[in-house]
Amino acid sequence: MTNQSTPLIKQLVALIRLKSFENSLEFVDKLAENVITDLDLIVVKKISHVFSPTGITLGYILSQSHLVIHTYPEEGVIHVDLAICSDRSDKEFEKSLKYALSGHEVFSIEVETIEFEG
Amino acid sequence: MTNQSTPLIKQLVALIRLKSFENSLEFVDKLAENVITDLDLIVVKKISHVFSPTGITLGYILSQSHLVIHTYPEEGVIHVDLAICSDRSDKEFEKSLKYALSGHEVFSIEVETIEFEG
Numbered sequence: 001m002t003n004q005s006t007p008l009i010k011q012l013v014a015l016i017r018l019k020s021f022e023n024s025l026e027f028v029d030k031l032a033e034n035v036i037t038d039l040d041l042i043v044v045k046k047i048s049h050v051f052s053p054t055g056i057t058l059g060y061i062l063s064q065s066h067l068v069i070h071t072y073p074e075e076g077v078i079h080v081d082l083a084i085c086s087d088r089s090d091k092e093f094e095k096s097l098k099y100a101l102s103g104h105e106v107f108s109i110e111v112e113t114i115e116f117e118g
Numbered sequence: 119m120t121n122q123s124t125p126l127i128k129q130l131v132a133l134i135r136l137k138s139f140e141n142s143l144e145f146v147d148k149l150a151e152n153v154i155t156d157l158d159l160i161v162v163k164k165i166s167h168v169f170s171p172t173g174i175t176l177g178y179i180l181s182q183s184h185l186v187i188h189t190y191p192e193e194g195v196i197h198v199d200l201a202i203c204s205d206r207s208d209k210e211f212e213k214s215l216k217y218a219l220s221g222h223e224v225f226s227i228e229v230e231t232i233e234f235e236g
Contacts, residue, residue, distance in 0.1 A: 008133070008190075008193070008195065009133065009188075009197050011129075011131055011199065011232075013129055013232050015126070015127065015234040044167050044175075045165055045167050046165075047163055047164075047165040047177065047179060048179075049162050049163050049179045057162075057179045057183075057184065059165065059177055059179060059184060059186075061165060061166075061167045061175045061177060065175075065188060065197075066175065066177060066186045066188070066199070068177075068184050068186065068201070070127070070183060070184070070201075072126075075126070077126065079126075079127050079183075079201070079234070081129065081184070081199070081201055083186070083188075083197070083199055110234065112232040112234075114129075114131050114230040114232065116133040116197070116228065116230075
């Protein structure tokens with residue numbers, strides 16, 4: 001983190017629009033697990049909340065920072081926020097999301113990034 | 119959230135550099151509570167982790183989305199990630215951070231935003 005060529009914290013945020021998905025914690029769990037495995041993230045702690053009538057938030061404290069997923073099933077939208085101290089490209093992030101959602105009809109994945117230099 | 123003039127999700131991310139601060143959960147708790155009160159955020163659930171040797175992560179699931187704070191005491195850096203469905207300006211966010219850190223010598227607060235339209 002002290003190397004000036006490496007961002008101190010990089011944030012990768014995606015808004016995913018897809019045809020439909022289950023309003024279940026299991027669905028979000030599976031999505032998160034795929035991203036965690038694919039990007040070699042190390043989980044320290046986990047938290048989740050099932051909103052009424054719909055919507056789920058699943059958050060992880062990572063050794064590298066955090067991953068938070070919000071779902072909005074009524075709008076067909078998933079928001080994924082990954083903050084990491086190590087470097088991952090937006091292409092890697094998008095690829096891991098596509099992989100995690102294979103089998104679903106994904107309309108679009110918009111990825112935005114924020115980098116703070118060390 | 120269906121009004122097109124309102125962002126579906128707005129993310130306000132700050133990197134704060136300050137002279138020194140305690141490596142304690144109490145310090146981060148107080149910082150978070152000030153921001154939560156100042157910005158009228160509604161907490162649903164809370165999670166925290168104290169890293170060894172230093173560094174604390176404190177996360178909240180909000181009714182509006184999430185707030186995650188990471189501290190890096192050895193670098194004099196605090197990272198604050200606020201994702202909200204309602205609108206808050208980066209100026210309001212920065213003001214609430216300054217207020218929360220009054221009494222500390224703050225060198226800089228960089229704020230970056232990401233907005234996804236509904």
